[in-house]
Amino acid sequence: MKRICRRGPAFYLFLFLSAIVVFIFTYRNFSSTHLSSLFEAPFEDTKPVRALAIELHPKEHIRRLPTSLTHHWNITEGVRAPDGVNKTVYLINGEFPGPTIEARTGDQLIVVVSNQLKKGEGVAIHWHGLHMKGANHMDGVVGVTQKDIPAGEEFTYKFEISKTQAGTFWYHSHSELQRADGLYGGLVIHRRFEQGFSESDNFDYEDDRLLLVGDWYHRSAADVQASYLQSRNSENEPVPDSLLINGLGSFNCSTVVHLVECKDVRRPSMKMSPGSTRLRVVNVGAMSGFNLTLESGNMRVIKIDGGNDVVPSASVESVGILYPGERVDIISDGPGNSLTIALDLENFHCPEQVFTAIQTFAIEQPKKQAGHRAIGPMPESAGQTILVYTHIEMPAHDDQVTIGYMNQTNWIPQVEPLLYVPREQWDNHQFMPTVKATEDWVDIVVNNFDDQGHPFHLHGHDFYVLTRHEFPRADIKPYNPFDPPSQFSSLSEPLLYPRPNLENPPLKDTIYIPKHGYVILRIRADNIGVWFFHCHIVWPMVTRLAMGLDVR
Ligand SMILES: *[C@@H]1O[C@H](CO)[C@@H](O)[C@H](O)[C@H]1NC(C)=O
Ligand SMILES: *[C@@H]1O[C@H](CO)[C@@H](O)[C@H](O)[C@H]1NC(C)=O
Ligand SMILES: *[C@@H]1O[C@H](CO)[C@@H](O)[C@H](O)[C@H]1NC(C)=O
Ligand SMILES: *[C@@H]1O[C@H](CO)[C@@H](O)[C@H](O)[C@H]1NC(C)=O
Numbered sequence: 235m236k237r238i239c240r241r242g243p244a245f246y247l248f249l250f251l252s253a254i255v256v257f258i259f260t261y262r263n264f265s266s267t268h269l270s271s272l273f274e275a276p277f278e279d280t281k282p283v284r285a286l287a288i289e290l291h292p293k294e295h296i297r298r299l300p301t302s303l304t305h306h307w308n309i310t311e312g313v314r315a316p317d318g319v320n321k322t323v324y325l326i327n328g329e330f331p332g333p334t335i336e337a338r339t340g341d342q343l344i345v346v347v348s349n350q351l352k353k354g355e356g357v358a359i360h361w362h363g364l365h366m367k368g369a370n371h372m373d374g375v376v377g378v379t380q381k382d383i384p385a386g387e388e389f390t391y392k393f394e395i396s397k398t399q400a401g402t403f404w405y406h407s408h409s410e411l412q413r414a415d416g417l418y419g420g421l422v423i424h425r426r427f428e429q430g431f432s433e434s435d436n437f438d439y440e441d442d443r444l445l446l447v448g449d450w451y452h453r454s455a456a457d458v459q460a461s462y463l464q465s466r467n468s469e470n471e472p473v474p475d476s477l478l479i480n481g482l483g484s485f486n487c488s489t490v491v492h493l494v495e496c497k498d499v500r501r502p503s504m505k506m507s508p509g510s511t512r513l514r515v516v517n518v519g520a521m522s523g524f525n526l527t528l529e530s531g532n533m534r535v536i537k538i539d540g541g542n543d544v545v546p547s548a549s550v551e552s553v554g555i556l557y558p559g560e561r562v563d564i565i566s567d568g569p570g571n572s573l574t575i576a577l578d579l580e581n582f583h584c585p586e587q588v589f590t591a592i593q594t595f596a597i598e599q600p601k602k603q604a605g606h607r608a609i610g611p612m613p614e615s616a617g618q619t620i621l622v623y624t625h626i627e628m629p630a631h632d633d634q635v636t637i638g639y640m641n642q643t644n645w646i647p648q649v650e651p652l653l654y655v656p657r658e659q660w661d662n663h664q665f666m667p668t669v670k671a672t673e674d675w676v677d678i679v680v681n682n683f684d685d686q687g688h689p690f691h692l693h694g695h696d697f698y699v700l701t702r703h704e705f706p707r708a709d710i711k712p713y714n715p716f717d718p719p720s721q722f723s724s725l726s727e728p729l730l731y732p733r734p735n736l737e738n739p740p741l742k743d744t745i746y747i748p749k750h751g752y753v754i755l756r757i758r759a760d761n762i763g764v765w766f767f768h769c770h771i772v773w774p775m776v777t778r779l780a781m782g783l784d785v786r
C-alpha cells in the first residue's frame with residue numbers, strides 16, 4: 235500500500251503558525267548572533283567542551299577474576315537540553331543517558347533499580363543482547379518475564395554474564411515508550427586477557443570508546459505516539475527533530491517548526507588521543523537507521539551486535555545503515571578526519587522535514603590489519619523451522635488505529651508475566667511457538683508484508699542471518715521454506731529467492747527486515763525460557779509487532 239503525506243486544513247494552519255514562529259526565532263537569533271559569537275570566540279581546544287565519546291576502561295576488567303558488580307539506580311525524571319531544546323527525560327542517578335556499565339566475561343551483575351517516578355508509572359530494564367542464561371526472569375520484558383516495577387518500589391536484577399559473551403551491548407527500558415525519552419545506557423563486556431593477548435592486541439587499538447547514537451524527538455514520546463496513532467497521521471511515521479550522541483547534539487534554532495524554546499549550542503566534538511581507537515557504536519534511537527562514514531579516512535569493522543565472530547575486516551568507508559538496537563564495533567585510523575552520521579530517509583514518508591546532523595571526530599594513524607575467522611559451513615536444513623508473517627493493518631475506518639501483526643496475532647502484554655503462568659493460561663495475544671531446546675539448529679523465517687522495513691530483536695540468543703532479501707516488487711510470493719528447494723533463484727529465474735548463505739553468515743541479535751522482504755535466521759535454541767522477538771522501533775512496537783519463542 236502506497237502511503238502519502240496527508241495534509242488537511244490543520245496542516246496549513248500549522249504551517250502558517252510555524253512561519254510566524256520561525257520569523258520570531260530568526261529575528262531573535264539575529265539579535266543574539268553577535269553575543270553568541272563573542273561568547274564562542276575564545277574557545278580553547280584543550281578544554282573538553284561537550285566532549286562526545288564515553289571513555290571505556292578495559293584495563294580495569296580484563297586481567298581480574300570474575301566478580302560480582304553491584305549498581306544502585308534511582309530512576310527519576312528531569313529537564314535536560316541535550317541539543318539546546320528543553321525536554322523532560324528519564325534520569326538514572328541524575329544522568330542522561332544512564333551510567334555506562336562495564337564488566338568482563340563471567341561477572342555477576344546486580345542492579346538494584348529504585349523506581350522514583352511519578353505515581354502510576356512503572357519501569358523495567360532489558361539487557362539488550364545478553365543471553366541471560368538461567369536468568370530468563372531477569373530479562374526485563376513487562377508481560378513476558380516480569381511485572382513492571384511500580385513507582386516507589388525497588389527490584390533487583392541479578393544475573394551472570396556468560397563466559398562466552400563479550401562485546402558491545404546496551405540496556406534500555408522495556409516498558410512502553412520510555413526508551414524514546416532517554417531511559418537507556420551503555421553496557422560493555424570486556425573480553426578477558428587470553429593466552430597472552432587482549433582484544434586491543436588482537437585488533438590493534440589503544441583507546442576504547444562508546445558512542446550511543448540515535449534520533450531524538452523534542453516532544454515527549456507519548457505526544458509523538460498520540461499523533462502517530464491518530465488515524466489521520468498514522469500512515470506517516472513521526473519524523474525526529476534531532477540526533478544525539480551520548481546525550482549530546484545541536485539543533486539549529488532557526489529551523490524550528492514546532493513551538494519549542496531553543497538555545498543554539500555548539501555542535502559537540504570528539505577528542506581522541508594519538509593512536510587508533512575502537513569505536514563501539516549503538517543505535518539507541520526510536521525509529522531511524524543511520525549511516526556512518528569516515529571522511530577521507532578508513533575504518534575496519536571488527537564486530538557486529540556484540541557477536542563473537544570477527545567480521546572480515548577490510549578497510550571500509552561506511553558501515554552501511556545501522557538500525558535501532560543494532561551495534562557495530564569499528565577501529566578508526568587516520569588523523570584529522572571527520573565522522574559523518576546521516577539519518578536514513580527510507581522509512582519517512584515526509585522526508586523533507588527530516589533533520590540530518592554532522593558530527594566531527596579526530597582520528598589517528600592507521601596500523602596493521604587484524605585477521606578474521608570464518609565459521610564452519612552449516613547444514614543445509616535446520617531441525618525445526620518456524621515460519622511467520624508480519625504485516626501492519628491500516629485503519630479501515632477513521633477512528634481506528636494502526637495495528638501490527640505477527641501471523642494473526644497482535645501482542646498485548648498479559649497482566650501475569652508469561653514466565654510465571656502455565657502455557658494453557660496464555661491469552662490469544664501471545665504468539666510464542668514452542669521450540670525444543672536441543673543442540674540442533676532452528677530456523678526462523680520472517681516474511682514482511684509491510685511497505686516499510688522493521689528492525690527485529692531476539693532476546694536470549696544470537697542468530698546467524700542466512701538470508702536477507704527485499705523483493706523488487708510487492709506482488710512477489712513470500713518465501714515459504716516448506717516449498718521444494720527448486721524455488722531458489724537461478725540465472726534463468728533471477729527473480730526468485732536467493733540461496734541461503736551457509737558459509738559465513740553474520741551473527742547478530744538485531745536484524746533489519748526489509749519492506750516486501752524476508753529473512754532466514756538460524757539459532758541454537760539452547761537457552762530455556764520465554765524470549766521476546768519484536769520490532770525494535772519504538773512506535774510500531776507499541777502497535778504490538780511482537781512475538782516470542784518458548785524454548786523448553
Ligand atoms: C537514591 O535515592 C535514595 C533515596 O532518596 C538516596 O538515599 C540515595 O542516596 C540515592 N542513590 C543514588 C545513587 O543517587
Ligand atoms: C541554521 O539554519 C539557517 C536557516 O536554514 C541557515 O541559514 C544557517 O546557516 C543554519 N546554521 C547552521 C549553523 O547550520
Ligand atoms: C530550560 O528549562 C530551565 C528550567 O528547567 C530554564 O531555566 C531554561 O531557561 C530553559 N531553557 C530553554 C532553552 O528553554
Ligand atoms: C553511506 O554514506 C556513504 C557516503 O555518504 C555512501 O557512499 C553510502 O552509499 C551510504 N551507504 C548506504 C547504505 O546508504
Ligand SMILES: *[C@@H]1O[C@H](CO)[C@@H](O)[C@H](O)[C@H]1NC(C)=O
Pocket residue numbers: 620621622623641667
Ligand atoms: C504462521 O502463518 C503461516 C501461514 O498461515 C503458517 O504456515 C505458519 O505455520 C504460522 N506459523 C506458526 C509458527 O504458527
